[in-house]
């Protein structure tokens with residue numbers, strides 16, 4: 127099963143297929159892999175030791191960043207992800223990014239942001255839209271209408287513990303006015319706003 131895979135100059139980590147959302151745009155609905163990774167559907171969740179062992183199969187000097195992003199929400203396994211982050215920092219000293227839906231606090235029922243300190247450098251969160259109602263329509267989060275505000279609260283909190291927080295939307299999916307609203311939200315949160323290219 128594919129635990130690590132390359133995307134451009136970075137190495138991606140796929141540790142879970144669990145996710146509290148069922149986004150209408152989720153790429154898992156239409157494909158099994160990314161960038162010729164091999165299937166990102168896991169037969170079972172790999173143990174932390176198995177994930178660490180996988181890194182030895184790759185030439186780590188080749189990669190700029192290690193990115194936690196696969197066919198699922200990485201913070202579903204927050205303890206295990208952070209243990210792997212510690213290993214990456216101690217062994218390779220690499221920049222670590224996590225691509226997340228930002229619902230970690232709802233998944234774990236507590237403020238998870240402080241735990242990211244010293245282990246994760248960049249937190250990239252899918253903002254999707256400036257509207258909480260539209261966010262729920264798009265993500266179909268099992269946590270319901272409180273999801274959008276919880277995601278923004280997490281973004282604001284985690285900014286105190288990591289170098290950079292990025293909130294992103296997808297090009298062509300929002301009006302210019304909505305993108306301006308997203309930029310305003312990002313400024314309030316203290317996050318960078320990124321409009322990422324559409325991927326089908």
Ligand code: SF4
Pocket residue numbers: 145146147148149151152153154197198199227265
């Ligand atoms: S949060 Fe990510 S993995 Fe989960 S359903 Fe949405 S796009 Fe897919």
